[in-house]
Amino acid sequence: MTTVSAYAAPSAKAPLERTTIERRAVREFDVLIDIEFAGICHSDIHQAREGWGEAIFPMVPGHEIAGVVSEVGPGVTRFAVGDRVGVGCLVDSCRECDNCKAGLEQYCTGGSVGTYNAIGKDGEPTYGGYAQKIVVDENYVVRIPDGLALDVAAPLLCAGITTYSPLKHWNAGPGKKVAILGMGGLGHMGVKIAHALGAEVTVLSQSLRKKDDGLKLGADHYYATSDENTFKELKGTFDLILSTVSAPLNLDAYLSLLKTDGAFVNVGAPEEPVALNLFSVIGGRKTLAGSGIGGIQETQEMLDFCAEHGFGAEIELISADQINEAYERVLASDVRYRFVIDTSTI
Numbered sequence: 210m211t212t213v214s215a216y217a218a219p220s221a222k223a224p225l226e227r228t229t230i231e232r233r234a235v236r237e238f239d240v241l242i243d244i245e246f247a248g249i250c251h252s253d254i255h256q257a258r259e260g261w262g263e264a265i266f267p268m269v270p271g272h273e274i275a276g277v278v279s280e281v282g283p284g285v286t287r288f289a290v291g292d293r294v295g296v297g298c299l300v301d302s303c304r305e306c307d308n309c310k311a312g313l314e315q316y317c318t319g320g321s322v323g324t325y326n327a328i329g330k331d332g333e334p335t336y337g338g339y340a341q342k343i344v345v346d347e348n349y350v351v352r353i354p355d356g357l358a359l360d361v362a363a364p365l366l367c368a369g370i371t372t373y374s375p376l377k378h379w380n381a382g383p384g385k386k387v388a389i390l391g392m393g394g395l396g397h398m399g400v401k402i403a404h405a406l407g408a409e410v411t412v413l414s415q416s417l418r419k420k421d422d423g424l425k426l427g428a429d430h431y432y433a434t435s436d437e438n439t440f441k442e443l444k445g446t447f448d449l450i451l452s453t454v455s456a457p458l459n460l461d462a463y464l465s466l467l468k469t470d471g472a473f474v475n476v477g478a479p480e481e482p483v484a485l486n487l488f489s490v491i492g493g494r495k496t497l498a499g500s501g502i503g504g505i506q507e508t509q510e511m512l513d514f515c516a517e518h519g520f521g522a523e524i525e526l527i528s529a530d531q532i533n534e535a536y537e538r539v540l541a542s543d544v545r546y547r548f549v550i551d552t553s554t555i
């Protein structure tokens with residue numbers, strides 16, 4: 210066991226504070242990672258404040274982890290000391306169900322293990338990336354390509370894969386009109402990735418405050434959803450709408466923006482249920498779907514894709530003592546576009 214410094218929420222809604230946690234000794238197939246950067250995902254806030262239901266405390270959030278391998282177990286074959294690596298939302302899964310076998314570990318039916326706010330197969334709670342080190346089975350670790358700096362790579366481990374996976378699955382590409390709903394951590398990655406895939410990209414944001422950034426990141430069009438004319442003008446426009454919004458939405462209004470056979474894919478995970486008039490999908494044979502992060506292999510594919518296209522996330526680098534303030538700014542949609550913690554300050 211190694212004692213490491215970390216930032217934890219001691220209970221729901223309490224501010225995060227500096228503490229220490231124990232990391233397990235490196236087992237046969239484990240790698241020990243010296244964490245350098247950890248992104249702040251809105252999911253960290255939902256969980257630290259028990260917005261999604263009862264959680265495990267103390268909680269060390271963080272599932273956008275980038276660092277360097279500092280020790281490997283004797284059975285490890287894929288990584289060596291000094292490798293630049295990342296860890297996302299999963300640190301284990303059953304490895305036997307159809308989904309695990311298909312590289313869809315995020316939909317494991319035999320029990321996957323979250324990077325934090327979960328209980329590992331050893332019965333111990335898992336602690337996430339707001340810490341100086343983490344021990345992870347090599348099968349749940351990915352390689353960060355040389356072309357990507359670790360700080361801008363960290364957010365790809367959740368925000369990147371959560372937008373890449375559905376954009377690929379629903380065939381965002383040349384000739385497709387794709388809307389990204391919400392321009393925060395996930396949304397801004399959605400814009401970059403959909404643009405790199407060759408789609409015509411529209412941002413639907415609450416206001417035009419971030420329009421210049423959106424256009425710079427690759428959007429072709431940018432509309433404010435607070436303007437009623439947006440819904441009139443864009444009626445029946447999109448093949449695909451990817452919603453990254455963290456709060457309940459008027460789904461019927463957004464479904465009206467789809468073409469016949471278009472899909473509204475939701476990755477945002479609001480704390481409250483949303484209402485739906487089913488006529489909104491009947492007319493136009495529309496699809497309403499959801500998507501969760503992505504598998505390990507696909508996460509590697511996404512990192513390689515981002516490196517090939519020369520982009521990481523747009524980040525605001527913060528020190529650990531700014532985490533609580535950063536949470537408030539995320540809640541106020543005031544993030545440009547991902548807070549990343551320099552974990553040397555923990």
Ligand code: NAP
Nearest residue numbers: 251252391392393394395414415454455456477478501502
């Ligand atoms: P974020 O940085 O806070 O971005 C969310 C964006 O949604 C905001 O920037 C804002 O964009 C928009 N928004 C916020 N409140 C809104 C409201 N009341 N009405 C309309 N739009 C609103 O959060 P994030 O880290 O990208 O995460 C987004 C959501 O995805 C969270 O719920 C998170 O838990 C979830 N998530 C899901 C998965 C998954 O696997 N499915 C993975 C990661 C995260 P504008 O300012 O542009 O309007």
Ligand code: ZN
Nearest residue numbers: 250252367368
């Ligand atoms: Zn996340």
Ligand code: ZN
Nearest residue numbers: 303306309317
């Ligand atoms: Zn499984």
